[in-house]
Amino acid sequence: MTAVRISRWSRFFVTAGAVSFVLWQLALLAGLPRRVGVVLGLYGFVLHVVFGKAYSLVPTYFDRTLRFSLAPAIHFPLTVTGTVCLAVAAIPETHPLFAPVGGVLWAAGVAVFLGTIGSTIRDNPTGRETATGEANADRRGVDRVANLFVPIALAYLAVGTYGTLALSTPLPVLVDGYPPRVTHLLAAGSVALLVFAIGFRLLPRFLVAAPPRPLVVLVLGTGAVGPALLAVSLPNGPWFRVGAVAEATAVVGFAVAYLVLFARSDRSRIGFYGVLAGVVAGIAGVGLGLRFAIGGTASALVAVHLRLNVAGFLGLTIVGITYQFYPPAVGTVPGVGDRTALASIGFVSAGLALEAVGLLTGTGLTLLGRSSVGVGACLFAGIVVALFYERHWQPTLQTLLSSGER
Numbered sequence: 488m489t490a491v492r493i494s495r496w497s498r499f500f501v502t503a504g505a506v507s508f509v510l511w512q513l514a515l516l517a518g519l520p521r522r523v524g525v526v527l528g529l530y531g532f533v534l535h536v537v538f539g540k541a542y543s544l545v546p547t548y549f550d551r552t553l554r555f556s557l558a559p560a561i562h563f564p565l566t567v568t569g570t571v572c573l574a575v576a577a578i579p580e581t582h583p584l585f586a587p588v589g590g591v592l593w594a595a596g597v598a599v600f601l602g603t604i605g606s607t608i609r610d611n612p613t614g615r616e617t618a619t620g621e622a623n624a625d626r627r628g629v630d631r632v633a634n635l636f637v638p639i640a641l642a643y644l645a646v647g648t649y650g651t652l653a654l655s656t657p658l659p660v661l662v663d664g665y666p667p668r669v670t671h672l673l674a675a676g677s678v679a680l681l682v683f684a685i686g687f688r689l690l691p692r693f694l695v696a697a698p699p700r701p702l703v704v705l706v707l708g709t710g711a712v713g714p715a716l717l718a719v720s721l722p723n724g725p726w727f728r729v730g731a732v733a734e735a736t737a738v739v740g741f742a743v744a745y746l747v748l749f750a751r752s753d754r755s756r757i758g759f760y761g762v763l764a765g766v767v768a769g770i771a772g773v774g775l776g777l778r779f780a781i782g783g784t785a786s787a788l789v790a791v792h793l794r795l796n797v798a799g800f801l802g803l804t805i806v807g808i809t810y811q812f813y814p815p816a817v818g819t820v821p822g823v824g825d826r827t828a829l830a831s832i833g834f835v836s837a838g839l840a841l842e843a844v845g846l847l848t849g850t851g852l853t854l855l856g857r858s859s860v861g862v863g864a865c866l867f868a869g870i871v872v873a874l875f876y877e878r879h880w881q882p883t884l885q886t887l888l889s890s891g892e893r
């Protein structure tokens with residue numbers, strides 16, 4: 488019953504993330520402030536999908552069972568409502584209560600998540616017990632190294648959530664209250680590090696191949712250090728440059744490791760191409776980050792950096808992994824299948840490239856690119872909702888209706 492309940496709520500988290508992905512694109516097209524996009528993209532899309540899958544994956548990878556199976560049901564309405572409030576608060580001339588209410592709700596939901604995961608793995612904090620079977624005994628070394636960094640990613644989530652709360656309440660802010668510090672703690676520190684750690688467990692099994700072990704250690708080590716240096720030293724200075732190099736090393740190293748896995752694999756799944764597009768976008772995104780560290784920032788560069796990293800690296804990687812967990816080909820809804828899934832990846836990828844060129848050159852390609860990403864996001868959300876409705880929600884609804892008729 489516990490596994491069924493967790494799977495059910497995981498689908499709700501993934502759905503909320505997919506809807507937020509669409510809302511993010513609509514907010515951009517409507518010309519709303521950048522902070523609205525950050526909230527919808529990072530808090531709404533990326534983190535909600537991560538929450539949903541982490542509830543099932545992290546306990547399993549630490550050879551444990553989720554300690555409090557009702558946690559996702561409590562967590563979900565808190566962070567969803569908190570995200571909505573924080574997004575509304577970023578729009579000028581909205582009621583001042585939206586920000587503190589959103590911050591408190593978000594922090595409360597994350598506290599439920601961290602408390603539940605923390606209590607679940609409390610007697611195996613380093614992840615030495617991996618639940619890796621004898622058939623995969625050769626993977627235990629990588630699995631243990633990957634597990635070791637999950638608590639660090641959760642610590643980043645805790646600090647970033649406090650920073651979010653402090654930005655919207657009278658609590659003392661982190662350093663000087665510069666919002667990008669919090670964004671980097673959550674995006675690079677929590678989500679990207681979880682993508683690295685969980686990715687090094689998931690992706691080799693998906694592709695039935697082995698990653699280069701030296702790269703695993705390099706990626707996780709630099710990926711753990713880089714976000715802290717960036718968050719503390721933004722927007723410039725020698726430590727900012729060190730942090731940018733560390734984070735770039737992590738993302739490029741992960742990209743190389745995935746490309747090796749992709750080349751070694753004899754399997755072909757639509758989701759693999761989403762991750763492939765994601766790591767390519769990640770290389771471009773951290774390349775811009777290095778440009779900031781060396782030559783300073785510009786508004787257009789910041790916008791491109793945000794889009795390539797959050798919608799590109801994190802977003803497309805999450806889209807690809809979602810398609811692996813929930814294969815579009817199993818659906819029978821007209822229009823839902825591998826071709827539509829591939830189209831969603833293509834629209835987002837091409838749109839981000841066009842948007843980047845448009846922002847950097849000041850041409851009309853920006854609108855075209857954002858429209859393309861919006862189409863891709865809508866296709867992704869449509870696939871997710873259709874699959875969940877057909878395989879889970881529709882049977883439940885029919886059962887309830889049948890019970891009512893009796």
